[in-house]
Amino acid sequence: MLKGKRILLGVSGGIAVYKASALTSKLVQAGAEVRVIMTDSAREFVTPLTFQALSRNPVYTDTFDEKDPQNIAHIDLADWADLILIAPATANILGKMANGIADDMLSTTLLATEAPVYVAPAMNVHMYAHPAVKKNMQTLEAWGYRFIEPGDGYLACGYVGKGRLEEPETIVEVLAGEVAKDRWLTGKKVLITAGPTQEKIDPVRYFTNPSSGKMGFALATAAAHLGAEVTLIAGPVSLETPAGVNRVDVVSAEDMFREVDLRFNEHDIIIKSAAVADYRPKLTYEDKMKKQPGNYRLEMERTTDILQTIGQKKTHQFLLGFAAETVDAIEYGKKKMKKKNLDAIVVNNVKEDGAGFGHDTNTATYIDRQLQEHPLPKMPKTQLADEIFRLMKHDITGDVH
Template sequence: MIQGKKILLCVSGGIAVYKAAALTSKLTQAGAAVKVIMSESAAKFVTPLTFQALSRNDVYTDTFDEKDSKVIAHIDLADWADLVLIAPATANMIGKLANGIADDMISTTMLATIAPVWIAPAMNVHMYDHPAVRKNIDTLYSYGYRYVEPSEGYLACGYVGKGRLEEPEKIVALLENYFYQPKPVLTGKKILITAGPTREMIDPVRFFSNRSSGKMGYALAEMASKLGADVTLVTGPVDIIPPQGVDLVEVTSAEEMFEQVINRFEKYDVIIKSAAVADYRPSQTFTKKMKKHEGTLMLELERTQDILRTLGKRKSNQYLVGFAAETNNIEEYARVKLESKNADMIVANNVTSEGAGFGTDTNIVTLFKRGGYKRELPLNSKKEIAKEILIEVANSLKEEGYK
């Protein structure tokens, strides 16, 4: 999957530099074109000659060392890359990039590139958990950087915890998955996907909501587009950059989401309702901030309209997928929902399972369809889970009644 891809590997200083050497070798063996930039500190752990031999390319360490007088090295490298990978990424390098500092070859090149950037941190467990480091990571995430989470284990400093650079084999596998171009099995299909939470206002400053991050719905929208579908994403309030090529419809409340979905329903072949829509809302909304007072406070709640049930009653030839986020009796509740909502597929998960809760980048789900069909999808990234769900949908659309 990475044959011919141009990977710019930026290596900052830390004991994990030796893994970056192995990573260079594996990327090259997989057919990628690899060019390496090393920080001054990185060169104290492993020499540039090692990376030169493994990549079969010049290694860059100094912004002012122009190896080709016809180009400006850091601009040329920034433009050359299909993807930039910083591994290992130290706390110092992460801090530089988050704050726009450009005082060495790596940080200067990073300000000039428009290629996707992946960061693979490696550091002491306490450094990784420091508020400044976490803030810088969040900042880079908001810039669109992608992270290869460090693994847990014995660290060079003697601690045991999270902070080990992910293994080279795993990083290569992640890159292969990223560059994977799926077959356009949904070409010509119109798909509507809902994502995120809803907010039900109490007064101008307070609302009821839930823990949904929208990551699963956004992953579905991105992957459906890659699979060739014409995608509309109806989303509640989230902090995620929308996928390219997707028609975005932003809503806030359950009522707004109901209206947007119902008004569009007839035009779509597939509806995937992954949003965590509020089941209840305050029966009275206050126009001014409620002031606190002594004693308890009681708010009366009323049911919101059930979007999935309404779609199930109205559908003619549409394929309807619902989600079931449960904490117990997963299969029982999923099958009841499948029948009571007249859905064609229910994607169920236990939100209390590690790696499957709200806000995570991973998920563990089970697919339920009519006739007793059940398929378990083990822990994986939400994008990979999304791909499997959509391929299942595509297979179902080939069956009688969904052509």
């Protein structure tokens, strides 16, 4: 799938640079034409000559070293590339990319390109978990950068955990899969709900749930990558809007129902991944309730069941629901499919390790139109989103790939 593809490999400085040399060889073997940019720090680990020998092309290290007077090197490379891969991507280069810093050959080229950029991070486990690094990755992901998650294992610093550069073979497989995508959602309109809702009690109190919206935002990103026109209706979450996605912010279950109902007829696929409140206070107060002696009883009323309402009136739409459960998840998911007239459902047990609200990973089962179960093991929610669309494609088009 990579035959003839022009790949610009950006190598930043970490011990994982030695893997980047093996990655260069694997990309060339897969038929790609590879050119390499190295940062000064990367050159402390492996010499440019290594990458020159493996790529069979000159290696770029200095913005001001213009090898061809007819071209500005970083602009020429930015325009030349079909895709750019940063591997390893250190915390430092992630910070530069997320903040528009262009102080070397690699960061300058990244600002100048319009090619898709894939990022394979590698760093110490605590660095990877640092709020600044996480924020930078969220920003880049919202801009359309695509991440190849690091693996878990023994790190060069002696720690064991997440931060090890993904294996070269896996990175090549990911890139080949991305290149092979047929953008089957081109011309389709996809509506996705994400996050929690907040049901007001008074000006300072409300009922809600711990949904982060990460799964819905990952689905919106994946749909946009597949060519869809995406509308994302989001409850109160602190996530960046994915690139190319139209975002509508709401607060309450009623707000979300109104926005979904307004747009329902014009969309081809509706994915309801939001964790919408089933109940809201029957009475709300304009002023803050004062503390009273003894207990307080609050009467609740049902909110509109968005999924069941649109399931009853759907015509041509493909309707995918989610079910977050704690017991008998599969059995409940199948009952929910039938009751709410869904075409498919994604079910998960939020008690499982690394699954459910707030996590970057999830474990789930996709149940298709024929009620067949497709277990999806624990994986990043970004990857799970790709798997869900792969299974949806089979349901919608009959294509098994």
